[in-house]
Amino acid sequence: MNLAxxxxxxxxxxxxGPGAAAIxxxxxxxxxxxxxxxxxxxxxTLGRALNFYNPTxxxxxxxxxxxxxxxxSWCILERTWRRREVAMHTINAISFALLxxxxxxxxxxxxxxxxxx
Amino acid sequence: xxxxxxxxxxxxxxxxxxxxxxxxxxxxxxELYRVSAPEVPVRANGRERTPLNFYLVAMVILAxxxxxxxxxxxxxWYRAVPPAGTIDLADYPRRLLLSSGxxxxxHNVGMEWKEHVAWLAPIAMTMVAYVTKKxxxxxxxxQYMRTAVLGFALAAFVATxxxxxxGAFLNKYAPVRGGSTIILLEGER
Numbered sequence: 001m002n003l004a005x006x007x008x009x010x011x012x013x014x015x016x017g018p019g020a021a022a023i024x025x026x027x028x029x030x031x032x033x034x035x036x037x038x039x040x041x042x043x044x045t046l047g048r049a050l051n052f053y054n055p056t057x058x059x060x061x062x063x064x065x066x067x068x069x070x071x072x073s074w075c076i077l078e079r080t081w082r083r084r085e086v087a088m089h090t091i092n093a094i095s096f097a098l099l100x101x102x103x104x105x106x107x108x109x110x111x112x113x114x115x116x117x
Numbered sequence: 118x119x120x121x122x123x124x125x126x127x128x129x130x131x132x133x134x135x136x137x138x139x140x141x142x143x144x145x146x147x148e149l150y151r152v153s154a155p156e157v158p159v160r161a162n163g164r165e166r167t168p169l170n171f172y173l174v175a176m177v178i179l180a181x182x183x184x185x186x187x188x189x190x191x192x193x194w195y196r197a198v199p200p201a202g203t204i205d206l207a208d209y210p211r212r213l214l215l216s217s218g219x220x221x222x223x224h225n226v227g228m229e230w231k232e233h234v235a236w237l238a239p240i241a242m243t244m245v246a247y248v249t250k251k252x253x254x255x256x257x258x259x260q261y262m263r264t265a266v267l268g269f270a271l272a273a274f275v276a277t278x279x280x281x282x283x284g285a286f287l288n289k290y291a292p293v294r295g296g297s298t299i300i301l302l303e304g305e306r
Binding site: 053062109 | 184188189192193196225226229230232233234236237240241243244247248251252255256261262264265266268269272275276
């Protein structure tokens with residue numbers, strides 16, 4: 001079944017794969033944002049490497065890479081799961097865990113705790 | 118009545134995009150809950166769903182405008198480095214906050230968290246808008262998709278609230294000022 005056929009189907013008939021791909025990719029994007037923010041803060045070398053645009057500093061690299069990871073993983077998962085039914089409870093658990101990683105690793109006191117500061 | 122370009126961009130970033138995005142959450146969360154509540158009979162057709170889809174797309178656009186204007190227009194002014202020997206740090210908010218132990222944590226905790234956590238919101242809301250448009254009420258069919266949509270929408274709200282609250286406080290303690298002046302109205306005296 002191609003994409004055009006998928007779009008003509010009613011929402012009830014579309015497999016949950018594309019939705020699961022979007023949900024998991026959002027989780028991956030949020031987790032990547034937290035991880036990149038953390039490594040940018042923990043390592044001076046990586047912090048400098050993430051400085052893609054000097055006026056904005058390492059925030060430019062952190063957010064640009066997180067967006068690329070999010071969109072890249074969404075493309076890959078969408079292609080893989082386009083016609084599949086997947087176990088949503090597992091996808092949800094992973095996505096919410098990654099979302100929590102995103103929140104925690106952007107919270108400066110938690111970053112400091114992990115770095116032993 | 119006049120305003121500087123930096124003040125104008127700060128207002129646009131915080132009030133024009135950010136606050137409007139945050140205000141939209143109450144409607145979005147209620148409507149998302151309503152259309153996906155399991156006890157609600159299946160009746161929403163394409164025409165009935167269209168306003169919610171437009172609403173969510175508008176929220177996504179506002180969310181991206183908020184973080185992009187914040188990171189690439191306002192933030193560079195906030196973190197500008199003063200020339201050596203500068204005593205008056207009013208035009209250098211980051212340095213102004215870090216110059217005193219009484220205000221330094223507004224930067225070390227407030228801005229450091231705000232500048233990153235805010236980006237969770239557009240990522241989460243883009244997913245929410247996409248899944249809602251694609252599946253509509255059928256997000257209840259693959260049973261846990263509704264949980265993810267509502268959970269991520271709520272997380273986006275929390276991230277926006279954190280960023281917005283710290284933004285308001287930071288603007289109180291170390292406002293971004295300067296730039297050219299725009300005269301809005303001339304007074305008589």
